[in-house]
Amino acid sequence: MAHADPTGWYQLFSRGARDWLRHNDKLRQALREQLPDECAGPDAITSDLRRMLRVPAPQLTLARLRLAETAGQLAVGHGPGQAGALLRPAGADDGRSADGGGRDGAGRVRLDIALDDLIDCLWEQYQLPDLRAPGTALRTDAELVRDGWDQRGTRSRLDRRRTLRQALKRRAVQPGGAPFATGDLRYRQLVRRPRATGAAAVFFVLDASASMTEAERRLAKTFFFVASRGLRRHYHRLEFRFIAHTSHAWEFAEHDFFQVSGDGGTVASTAFELALALMDAHGAGHRDNSYLFYASDGDNFPEDRTRAEQALGALCDRLNYLGYVETVPGMPRAAATEMTRLCAQLAGQGRAVGCGRLATGDDVWHALRTFFVAPPAAGAAM
């Protein structure tokens, strides 16, 4: 009779499972390339995060040269009946092809992915640029860490194995002793230790003036929304401040920030000064990592130029990174805008400044990639 292979090597690992995992990697990679387009629509912020997006999965099978599928191809079956008899009504296709499914399996698959999971998946590759090492951040966090064993403790922390070992050791030298004694009990100990954590303050600043069209505002808010969702997933100790400005600047609660719309002129310096004031008030800036992302159409009052320049310069001294994202209404402008010029100037001075553009929904992820994928070199220009 058949003999079982004495080495049984094939039980040690599975080639099929390994190649299956490799296929999953490829699938994940392809999905990641495709997802930004799927979820960058400006309606992302208004939608329920548990909403399922139907994403067409990339082709799962190796392509081969094959003949085009056309109607009227002949195949063989068996059973009673006359020519012309209806064998399967329209729309009853159960996925089995006429040739018995001899091919590798059709690859038309659609995945239902919650918007929330989708943002998670995309954010796996992103990180805050130039986050300083935790040692330089003074903010501390109490953390529970294990600290050996003790004879006293709460019941839920009883270490049964160690207790048993103690009992065995005791009974080895005291034959006939009690199975367990109080002295045998061992409890796992936890202590609270302060730990320095990498904390960061992130300022989102939106130009809500009349020059920003509704579409531009939505684009900017989508950018902020996706950025805030993603950053929250990555970093536990983040503090967000939301600022919107017209000719004045206000701080908003997160929910209100995404609803804000304004009227009037554009005085960008008010927002920068407010951010500086908030940093001073909360002690942020000198000790923490802080970031500021500013979305605007790039216009500013010419009279505000010097003030904005000074405020931005002061901000840059205290920020790890300044991200400027410019919304582009329809067609690109011929000349560089006021803000672009300012940022380019700062970048030229070697400050950590990055710039991105938002023209359509698809650009949101491109902009995020500009800021968050790799720590950009200081002085990056548009």
Next chain:
Amino acid sequence: MSAALPAGWRARFERLARDQGLEGDPVDMALVPASFLLEIAAYGLPVRMPHWSFGVRYLHQLAHQHMGRSHLFEVMFPGDPCRAYLSDANGVAENALVTAHVLGHADFVKRNALFRHALAMTGDRVLERSAARARRVERARSRFGQQRVEAVLDAALALEAHIDVRKPLHRPDHVPAPRPPAMLAGPCPDPSPAEPEPDLLWFIARHAPALEDWERDILLAVREEAYYFYPVHACRVMNEGWASYWHARLLREADFVPPPCYLHAIKCHSDVVSPYADATAHALTINPYHLGFVMWEHIVARDGLDAARRICAEEDDTGFIRNHLDRQLADQLGLFVHATGGDGATRMVNRELHAIHEAILAPTYNYGAPSVAITGVGADGSLALTHDARRDGRGLDLSQAQQVMGYLARIWRRPVAVHTVDFRGRPRVVAGHAAPA
């Protein structure tokens, strides 16, 4: 539940087979876990080069098995000795059936001219060579990186069926070798084939402008395995039918098998060779085991065993179906030709014998691949392929062709294009461009 055959049963089956005139090479049988059998079915060979597409097949097999749509009893590989892998989930009765089935396969591959020809070209130790190649691919992967190895395997496996079975596996290199890069500027021999070359893997391996040795090795390895698999593909109905005929006959003759075990085994046999059918007794596909089994029973009853053995030696599925699936058998089996119209409804077309033959055989023509041949290499090294749409009756699936040209361009490293027709019959050129290095 694993159940090996009682002592002596296998020898008695073999003796019985010899007495019945079966003359296969010895079979080396191994009892393996069902999970490993699943992998063999996905890869086609016990140890084969790693590629993500096998992972997809493995997943499909796994899903089918879990859904109860497929049950693997054994997988057999021709050679000398033949290798058979039996599932350790088989019971005694199933193993008795499978042992007899494998002896039937061994007899078929020994007799059939196509199998003999292929084995003479590939040699006996295909499994060992395949395992050695898998190791070489692993080494290449660690040396050159996964991306580069996968690029070659993507192209090689996508063109797996594009070999020329009329030509030998080891072909003389009749086309001038490609120019070395230093001579690119000077006059050079034209590497274009004198006539359309259907053996794509061979031509690419021989004449790709910038192929490294390890890449060529992978292409030729896939080609050699394709030669090995060809008779299995081309004789599926005959081979499975013959093995089913013999397992039924050997079980009938095996007086050492107790009646309950025989009953269980023959029930298992009837599951294997039963026709597919739905509630209305219609099926839109045919079970090759059923078709082959019924045809061999018919042939043996009509012409005798010697005639059946002659057919077994001389035919492949094309000849077998065309010459021996006659009107009487087609009526007995209730065969018909059906088609799905533009409205999505499937209707019976007719019961004409010729149409039935051609519809059974259509998916197996030309190794199941469209007739694509290499027709020229441009002065800039670009590769031109031509699809014979008149022969195949329609054009290529353009999106698939686009992807395959993408794979091909990555290893040809110059532009590639295939000429075909679209669904209106108008000429179409599907091009692939090498990504900049």
